[in-house]
Amino acid sequence: MSEQRLQEAIGTLKESGVRITPQRHAVLEFLLNSMTHPTADEIYKALESKFPNMSVATVYNNLRVLREIGLVRELTYGDSSSRFDCSTTEHYHIICDVCGKIVDFHYPSLDEVESLAEQVTGFDVSYHRLEIYGTCEKCKALATQKH
Amino acid sequence: MSEQRLQEAIGTLKESGVRITPQRHAVLEFLLNSMTHPTADEIYKALESKFPNMSVATVYNNLRVLREIGLVRELTYGDSSSRFDCSTTEHYHIICDVCGKIVDFHYPSLDEVESLAEQVTGFDVSYHRLEIYGTCEKCKALATQKH
């Protein structure tokens, strides 16, 4: 079923005049199929067996290209490395402070906050980001076991 | 007037059993007086003349200590380096995409979103962060001039 999303994404690439190389295709496909918002390094490691000669720079280059044409969003959280997300629909994220897991979370867009911010600060608002932090169920269970 | 806030903060340090060294005092004072949410490197550069022998590690160490006792908050945005904020009162931030300026923005805490997220995801929520992005008045004016 994500086959369709992949075809759509490849269509977007073609429209943008971006070449579809095997590595680029693989990065895109991996991102579309992954629910975990992987880091660049995770993508690199995942594709290593398929492309033994691939360079880390290629992963970064492709992520940049995909981001520039709007297929991929870069998420910069507290930890050291960025995570990447195929931005198909609008959603927020909830992040586990213990294990770093990121789960999608749907909530109506906070338009009211944006418009108030415009009034108060005089900015032209273009977008916002919201993340919620806490402990996921798995880590809660592990913490209970230890006691 | 921020003298009072500084004294309060020093009180908190003492209560926590943390030593008040000249460098630590300077980092804290600089953060309290700065409205710009500086990076570690900016703090280091600002205090260089006062403490020519100070190490960058000292800045990081002190920021970590101040963060651990809750006097300072670490902000990780899209750019490469963290910014630091004396978290005295709860507030959100609005960030200029053009010049990077960060302005404080007060809005009632989004408790409703937090509680819904708990229900939907099963997480124990501890906090959230919200940032609004846009163009500040100054950059808007500059953009208009160019046309």
Added chain:
DNA sequence: TATTACATTATAATCTTTATAATTAGTGTA
């Protein structure tokens, strides 16, 4: 097929942050 422009690879460099070990300096107590 030849050309051109874009991608990839390999490598080095940069930048931020953390770790380590030795030295220095605060702080409580005699």
Added chain:
DNA sequence: TACACTAATTATAAAGATTATAATGTAATA
């Protein structure tokens, strides 16, 4: 005040993520 204990600082190195560079390879097109 002086001592001793412990934490903090310094200098340095190391780690980790990302970007830059130059050479090589490859896709698309005339």
